[in-house]
Amino acid sequence: MSGAGRKDEHIFFSLGRSPGRADFSDISFIHNCLPNIDFDDVNLGTNMLGRTFRSPLFINALTGGTELAKKINAALAAAARKLNLPMAVGSQMTALQDCRREKSFRIVRSINPHGFIMANIGSYADPQMAKRAVEMIRADALQIHLNAPQELAMTEGDRQFSGVLERIKRIAAASSKPVIVKEVGFGIAREEAEMLIRSGIRAVDVGGKGGTNFLAIESKRAGKRLSPGLSGWGINTAISIIETASVSERGIDILASGGLHNALDIAKALSLGASAIGMAAYPLHLLQKKGFNALLYRIAALEKELRAIMLMTGVSSLAELRKVPLVITGKTAEWMIRRGIDPNQYACRHIRG
Template sequence: MDESSIRENRKDEHVQLALTAEKAARSDFDDLTFIHRSLPETNLDEIDVTAKVGNLQLDSPLYINAMTGGSVNTGAINAQLAEAAAKTGIAIAVGSQHSGLRKASLADTYKVVRKKNPAGIVFSNVGADVSTDFALRAIDMLEADALQIHLNVPQEVVLPEGERQFSGMLGKIETLLTKTSIPVIVKETGFGMSFETLSQLQRIGVRYVDVSGRGGTNFITIENERRAEKDFRYLNGWGQSTPVSLLEAQPFLQDMTILASGGIRNPLDAAKSLALGAAAAGVAGSFLKILHTKGTDGLIKEINRWKTHLKMIFLMQGTRSIQDMQRNPIMVTGSLREWCELRGIYPEKLARRKKI
């Protein structure tokens, strides 16, 4: 089997393994608690949940995060996801475009997203190890509004045919920043980010980051299932969760736009992410499973439900905007608080925020 066929088969395997993955019993989001407001003094029609990512205006802080593309089957999934994004008005990111850039016959499995969603906000997606020319071609392929640069070292390490050379990625990202005017979003792939990583990215001028924490689709688990000996099972808990990553990101909120994804199970998790400083919240696995079981119409209904419920949570918090939500107090308890104490993060500041 040639390299192209291996890559196509891998894309299909990823989707099937993601659909059958078991959800964790608990989440670090459970260690975050809003303080109930008995007198919110807010009306539903006063709430504005529009979000900004650079010069991009998002009608909703929810977006369909990078999932797939690169095979006939995954191209069909991208078409359905794009239709749902178009009909609900939320942004959408495609999965890694490497297959479509290397094999012309697979380009349409990504281009279909723009075809089905001509006026929507679309993020293209490539790895951090690619050349500037490769990244710019990915943008052109989709007439993209932003570019995701994904970081996936743990996945590559476990992937039987994966990369093993990771030096020079920061330099490539830094060069790319000077070659395009659209937002360049550096994105993890389900392993979260730390203060140290964010510091590295800030030093080279990165302004947009998706922390993409542990808790959703686990690519160590997925790639390990593709290994004959399944010998990396002990790494299944690797990485930082999305709440941990957002707490690690607190010192960077003034200078960087932080996006949250990874294990966001419901609109409450999305609201908690916004309260911790995220500009928007991305969902992948949860939406993929709805699409698989209920089709495009079912996913459209689910996304609209999330949008409505998110506004209801804002209403209960007496919050009229995302900026307001980021001033609301939120409690950090349990193992999440223990992480903060050991890392020198002070969650008391979040609990004592005053919004009257």
């Protein structure tokens, strides 16, 4: 099957499943009964890749390369423009191999000429391919996606993964735009996060377990039953943020994605150290099943709910939200302890006067 046909199948099977939700149940805020701020004072502004954005939310990489993908990308670009949110396109590898596929990606820049748009390529791309992907949509940043488990699950998928880090280094060194490395639902551990941070990139998108399950989707595509032992493969989103934050350096942004479409979970992800929150399957489901206006309404509602949560913790900015205490218990705390990360460092944070 062509890469373009595969993209439409991914959309079909994704829409047949409810958007997954990340598990942040082990992580709790402490209510502040004396917040001493007004709701109108709460500011969702965030810094990412050296730019300031009005909201920490962005539309993450989804699709491209087909007529259906073109329609979806056009609608998402219109939503991103209306909501003033950054947006990433899906993998452009198919368009780099067949220029007839480019229009399904170019439509994003055409509809949102002044928006912050991220290009997207696979980890087997080279610097020249990266340059072409950026130029195709006049991108402001470049995502490189990692998806080894998904490739292994595809009959037509890649089987060669050597040299990925070196290619990332070469692309980061040659790129005129900031480079983001992202997982696609399997998470990032601190060892790999540290290597990526040293590679010259500007941001890590942890893409944790809890959102779209590409192993399940590829099994459906192949007409096979997913092995029960593999159905839960990966590092969940909360732990991926914690692991990456434990080795992050100044100037490196942590982006969180993977089942984040609940305001409380989003607030927890931001408090753990994420600068921005990517959503892909959730906007797709809203758009395709409830319509464009429903997508706009729900994103606005999420932002309002997030501001309310911030007020209830007594903070008016995301910088302050990263300083409020978080109580981490259960399997997440056990994981942290086994990995040498002290949960008490979060519980004992303090900003209250």
